[in-house]
Amino acid sequence: MSSVDKQLDELKTDVEQQIPNDITVTDVKYEGPELVLYTPDPKRFAGDGELVRKLASKFRKRITIRPDPTALTDTTTAEEKILSVIPEEARVTDLDFHHDTGEVVIEAGKPGMVIGRHGATLREITKEVGWTPEVVRTPPIESSTVSNVRNFLKQERDDRRDILERVGRQIHREQLGREEWVRISTLGCCREVGRASFVLSTADTRILIDCGDKPGAEGEVPYLQVPEALGSGANSIDAVVLTHAHLDHSALIPLLFKYGYDGPIYCTEPTRDLMGLLTLDYLDVAAKEGRAPPYESEMVREAIKHTIPIEYGDVTDIAPDIKLTFHNAGHILGSAVSHFHIGDGMYNVAFSGDIHYKDTRLFNGAVNDFPRVETLVMESTYGGRNDYQTDQADSEANLVEIINETYEKGGKIVIPAFAVGRSQEIMLVLEEAMRSGKIPSMPVHLDGMIWEATAIHTTYPEYLRDDLRDRIFHEDKNPFLADEFNHIDAGEEERQDVADGDQCIILSTSGMVTGGPIMSWLRHIGPDPDSRLVFVGYQAQGTLGRRIQTGWDEIPVPNPNDAGRTSTLSLNMDVSTVDGFSGHADREGLMNFVGTMNPRPEKVLCVHGDERSVQDLSSALYHEYNMRTFAPKNLETFRFK
Amino acid sequence: MSSVDKQLDELKTDVEQQIPNDITVTDVKYEGPELVLYTPDPKRFAGDGELVRKLASKFRKRITIRPDPTALTDTTTAEEKILSVIPEEARVTDLDFHHDTGEVVIEAGKPGMVIGRHGATLREITKEVGWTPEVVRTPPIESSTVSNVRNFLKQERDDRRDILERVGRQIHREQLGREEWVRISTLGCCREVGRASFVLSTADTRILIDCGDKPGAEGEVPYLQVPEALGSGANSIDAVVLTHAHLDHSALIPLLFKYGYDGPIYCTEPTRDLMGLLTLDYLDVAAKEGRAPPYESEMVREAIKHTIPIEYGDVTDIAPDIKLTFHNAGHILGSAVSHFHIGDGMYNVAFSGDIHYKDTRLFNGAVNDFPRVETLVMESTYGGRNDYQTDQADSEANLVEIINETYEKGGKIVIPAFAVGRSQEIMLVLEEAMRSGKIPSMPVHLDGMIWEATAIHTTYPEYLRDDLRDRIFHEDKNPFLADEFNHIDAGEEERQDVADGDQCIILSTSGMVTGGPIMSWLRHIGPDPDSRLVFVGYQAQGTLGRRIQTGWDEIPVPNPNDAGRTSTLSLNMDVSTVDGFSGHADREGLMNFVGTMNPRPEKVLCVHGDERSVQDLSSALYHEYNMRTFAPKNLETFRFK
Numbered sequence A, B: 001m002s003s004v005d006k007q008l009d010e011l012k013t014d015v016e017q018q019i020p021n022d023i024t025v026t027d028v029k030y031e032g033p034e035l036v037l038y039t040p041d042p043k044r045f046a047g048d049g050e051l052v053r054k055l056a057s058k059f060r061k062r063i064t065i066r067p068d069p070t071a072l073t074d075t076t077t078a079e080e081k082i083l084s085v086i087p088e089e090a091r092v093t094d095l096d097f098h099h100d101t102g103e104v105v106i107e108a109g110k111p112g113m114v115i116g117r118h119g120a121t122l123r124e125i126t127k128e129v130g131w132t133p134e135v136v137r138t139p140p141i142e143s144s145t146v147s148n149v150r151n152f153l154k155q156e157r158d159d160r161r162d163i164l165e166r167v168g169r170q171i172h173r174e175q176l177g178r179e180e181w182v183r184i185s186t187l188g189c190c191r192e193v194g195r196a197s198f199v200l201s202t203a204d205t206r207i208l209i210d211c212g213d214k215p216g217a218e219g220e221v222p223y224l225q226v227p228e229a230l231g232s233g234a235n236s237i238d239a240v241v242l243t244h245a246h247l248d249h250s251a252l253i254p255l256l257f258k259y260g261y262d263g264p265i266y267c268t269e270p271t272r273d274l275m276g277l278l279t280l281d282y283l284d285v286a287a288k289e290g291r292a293p294p295y296e297s298e299m300v301r302e303a304i305k306h307t308i309p310i311e312y313g314d315v316t317d318i319a320p321d322i323k324l325t326f327h328n329a330g331h332i333l334g335s336a337v338s339h340f341h342i343g344d345g346m347y348n349v350a351f352s353g354d355i356h357y358k359d360t361r362l363f364n365g366a367v368n369d370f371p372r373v374e375t376l377v378m379e380s381t382y383g384g385r386n387d388y389q390t391d392q393a394d395s396e397a398n399l400v401e402i403i404n405e406t407y408e409k410g411g412k413i414v415i416p417a418f419a420v421g422r423s424q425e426i427m428l429v430l431e432e433a434m435r436s437g438k439i440p441s442m443p444v445h446l447d448g449m450i451w452e453a454t455a456i457h458t459t460y461p462e463y464l465r466d467d468l469r470d471r472i473f474h475e476d477k478n479p480f481l482a483d484e485f486n487h488i489d490a491g492e493e494e495r496q497d498v499a500d501g502d503q504c505i506i507l508s509t510s511g512m513v514t515g516g517p518i519m520s521w522l523r524h525i526g527p528d529p530d531s532r533l534v535f536v537g538y539q540a541q542g543t544l545g546r547r548i549q550t551g552w553d554e555i556p557v558p559n560p561n562d563a564g565r566t567s568t569l570s571l572n573m574d575v576s577t578v579d580g581f582s583g584h585a586d587r588e589g590l591m592n593f594v595g596t597m598n599p600r601p602e603k604v605l606c607v608h609g610d611e612r613s614v615q616d617l618s619s620a621l622y623h624e625y626n627m628r629t630f631a632p633k634n635l636e637t638f639r640f641k
C-alpha cells in the first residue's frame, strides 16, 4: 500500500469520527489539491452548513462532496426542482448534469443569486436533488474563448479527473524530509524584459514559475534545458505556476507539454482563458510571418486541460512542502502576485509577476500584504532612476483634450492598443468622458482581439476593481455595454464604412503597429490631415509604432489587393502620444510596493527589467530600505535557507 | 557513421599526409585524451624523434604509437636487447610485456636513465625491439599501496582500454555549440571546511570537482542529489577532477561509482594512489567505529580503474569545450591547482584546491601563473583577519628546543601527526636537525600509515620540492632512508620495547588523537612525567587532541585487554604545541597567492573556510585588490559568462 493510500485510509477514519454516525462516507480521494468525499448522503452534508466547513478547517484542505449515483434525483425532475429553488433574477442560461461526478454545472447571469447567502441556495439545491451544484457566470458579452474553453473542458472531463487524481496523489506524496533549503534558479528575464521563467526548489519539490517568450528576440527563450529545469526530465518539475497571461510570461507554457510535461498549471481562471486566447494568436502570428511555431495548437489545449484554477486568497497545497496563494497584482485581468509558503513556515517567497501598484479604472492596486515573506522576486520594468509616469488623471485630461480638438476639426481618432488590459482601461476612460459630457458621444469601434478580450473581462468581474465589478453586476450600468461601443466584426467592408462615415474613435490592435487591423486603419485614415493617431502605450525599439512616433511619415503597409506585397503610405494625420496608461508600476510605484510591503522582505531579487532598471531599483531598495538586494543574471541559483 | 568516427577517419588521412609515404598507419583511435596511432612501423616512428612531436603539435593532442604484433621482437630476445640498451645504473627491477598493446612496462630505480636525454633511450629501445616502452619508478621504499595499484591496473588492462576508448569518444564528441555560458554550482565546503564539491558547467559539459566528506560531521555530505549534480543521472557528469587526496576532497569519489557514474577521474598519479590508501582507511575506520560505510572497497577499485593520471603542466582535453591543466599546489603530495580553459579561450577558471603558498621542506609553493584566468575559486581555511602562522624557521627552532629539553631530562617525544604530508615534513626537519647536530641522533619511530605514506612520497619525487627530489634521486642522500627512521611494523610488542627503551621520538597517527596507534603510545608513555607530547598540527574542536591541549589530564583510552571498554589514563607527560607546520597557506599566503597571481583574476569565490574566514578573505581581497569577490553558500549557482 502506497503512503498516499495509507494517508487516505487514515483520513477516512478521521472523517468518520468527525461526522454523525448515520452519515456514511464510502470513499476518500484526492483530486488536485482538494479532498473528495464520496457519500450516499449528500443531502445530510447539505443540511448542515457547518459540517463541511468544520472538516475543511480540521484537515486544512478544500473539501468536495461527491454523491453516490443512488442519491441523485433523475435529471428531468432535478432540473425542475433546481429552477424552482433559484430565484428567477439569477437568469440561469444552462444546466449541465454530469453523472460521473454527480455535479450539475449551472450557468447563470447572476451567479451570486445561485449561490445565496453563505452558499444557502447551493445547499438548498443539494438537499432537494442530491446533485452537487457548481456555478459559472454567463458571459455578459459573448466570448468565443470562454465558451470554447468551457466546452473543451466538458468534453475532456474524464481525462481531467485522471489528471487531477494523479496530481492529487503527487501533491500529497510522502515528504522525504531531507535537508531544508530553498532555492531560486533564474531561467530568463534577468537583466532583460521577456522570457520570464524561474525555478523555485526545495529538497522535495521543483516549481516552474512562468515560461514566456522574448518579443522581438526570436530564439531567445528561457533556458529550459538546464538540469535544474527540464534537463533532468520534463516531469522532474512538480508544478507550473503562471502569474499572468502576457506572452512574455505564458507563450512557452504549451511547449512544456510538447517536452513531455504532464503536471498541473496553477493560475487564475481568467489567466487560463487569456493564455488560451493569446497563445493561439501567437501561433497564428508566427504562421502568418512564416516562422515555424514552436508547438501546435493541440498543446494549448493540453495546457488548458492541465490547468487548476485558483482564486485570489485561496491557500492551496501544490506540493508536500509548498502552499501557493495568489493575490491581485493590478496588472492585467487575473494577474497574480504569487506567494509560496514553504515547509510549514520554514520560508516564504513572493513573486511579484508584473504589477501596477496604484488603483486604475480597471483594477485595484497590487496586494503587498502577506502573513510572512522573507524573499521577494520583483519586477523592475520601470525601475530606472527616471522612470516616473504621468499621473493617470493628467493623462486622461490630455486624452480628452486631444479628442475634443480632433472632433472639432471633424477628424477621427485612431488608437493602437493592446487587446488585453490597456484597451479596456481606455474604454472605461472614454465611456466615462462621454457619460459625463467631457467629450461628445460618438461611436467607439473596437477592432482585432479587443472585443473578445473585453468579453473575457466581463466574464470575470470578481477580478476587476470593486466599483467596476459592482457596475458590471448591474447590467444597465455595465460600462462595457455602453451603446457607443461597436465590435468591428464584418472586416474590410465595415472598416471602409467607418472610414467614410462620421467622426468616431477607433481602438485597434496591434498595440505597437507591428501588424493586425491597425494597418488597415492607417491605410483608410492615415492620409486624412484632420484625423489623429494617438499612442497610449509603450512603443518598443524597432517597431513601426516607435518609428511613427519619431516622425516617419512614409510608412510601408500591406497591399490589400496583393498579400505578399507592401505599398507605401503617406501619413498625413497628426500623431500624439499620451503617457500614463501603463499596466506597470512606475519607479515610485515599485518603491512603494516594496516599502509598504507588510512584512518587509529581507531580500529582493530585481528582475524583468533592462540592465539599468534592475541595477537602479536594486540599488535604490538597498539604500532606501537597507535590504539585501540582487540583480541576478539568467542561469544563476540563489539559496535562501 | 558517428561524428567521432568521421573525425577519426579525417585524422587518419591528415596523419598520413604528415608522415613519410613509406610509413603505414593502419588505424587511429582515441584512448582517453590521447590519440593512438596503430602502425606496423614503430621503429620508423622511433627513428625520427621529431615525427611524433610534430604530429602532437599539429593536432594539439598527446600521441601514442602502438605497434602491430607483427612488428614485435619475441619477448625473450626483446628482454635481452632492452637490458643491453639501458645502462646498468638505471637498476631495472621488472619488465612486463603487454601483447595486446605492444607496450613493455619497465620498472626501474632510476627512470630518468631509462628515458635518456629527450627520450633518446626510449626511442632506441623501440628501434631495437618494436615494443613501446613505458617507465615507472621502483619505489625506493617498498609501498604496498603503489604495488597494489600497479598490480590491479595490470590485471584490469582490458577493461581499462574499453573505458579509455569510451572516454576518448566522449571527449571528442561533436560540440552542440549552443549558447556560450560558464557556471559554477556549489555542492559543499561553502562557509564550512569539509565536503568539498563543485560543478563546473557549460551548455555542453558538466565537470564535478572534488567530492569529499566533512570530518566530524557525519551525514553532512555534498549535495550530490540536486539536478545540477547527479540528480539528472550519474552519467550526466562528463568528468570528475580531484584536486588532492585529502578525505575532505576525495572520500566520496568512490561513492559516485556506486551511484552509477562510469566516467573518468582526472588527478595526478600520487593523488590516485593516496586516494586509494586514504579511502580504504576511511572504510576501515567506519567499520571499526561501527558506522555503515557509504560504499564497499570494490568501489575504490572502480575509482582507481577509471582514473586518468595527468602530470603538472600537461594541457589535457577533458571535454569538447574544456581543457584541464594541473599545477603544483604545495599542499600535499600530488595536490593540484586545477585550471580549466573553456570554449577555446571563451573563459578560464582556476580552482585552487588546498594550497600552501610558500615553499616548505617537502614542496615548492603553489603555482599562480596561468596563461589566462578570469575566475578563481579559492580556499580560505586561514582566511580570517588574524590567521597568521608562525614562520616555519621559528617553528623548527621551537621544536628543536623542546626535543633537546626532553632529551636532557631523559624523556621521549611523542608527536601525533597526519600520515600524509605533515609527517614527512617533520621527518625532514628531524633528519636535518640530527644530521647538522642541532639535536642528538636518536631513533625516530613511525607508526600507523606514516611509513606507507612516506613510501608513496618517495615513489613520486617529481612532485616534491626540487632540491629534495635531487636528494631522493641519489640513494645515499635520500633523507627518508636515514638510519634513524624505524617503521613500527611488529605491533604492540615492538611498542612495548620502544617504550621500555632509550630516548627516542615517536611519530604516530591519528593526528588529532581520535584513534589509531597514538592511543597505544599514550598508554605506554603518557604516565612518564619526563616525556613530552608535542602537537604539530591543527586540533579540531571536539577531538581528544584539542582536549589535551586545553588541559585535560585524565583521558579515556581503549582497554588493550578488552576491546569494547575504555579505561582512564592519567597523563603526566608535558604537553606542547608547535605551530607553523600547516599544509595550508595562512592569511598572508592566501592574500599573496591572489595578489601576485598572473594574470589577476576578475572574480574570486572564497570557499573552504568557516563563515568568518570566507567573509574576511572575501572582504580583504575586495578592498585590497578591488576584485569582485563572493562568499557563496552551498547549493548556489554563479554564472560567469
Ligand SMILES: [Zn+2]
Binding pocket: A244, A246, A331, A354
Ligand atoms: Zn505583463
Ligand SMILES: [Zn+2]
Binding pocket: A194, A196, A246, A248, A249, A354, A608
Ligand atoms: Zn512581463
Ligand SMILES: [Zn+2]
Binding pocket: B244, B246, B331, B354
Ligand atoms: Zn587538503
Ligand SMILES: [Zn+2]
Binding pocket: B194, B196, B246, B248, B249, B354, B608
Ligand atoms: Zn581541504
Ligand SMILES: [Zn+2]
Binding pocket: B163, B262, B306
Ligand atoms: Zn566502469
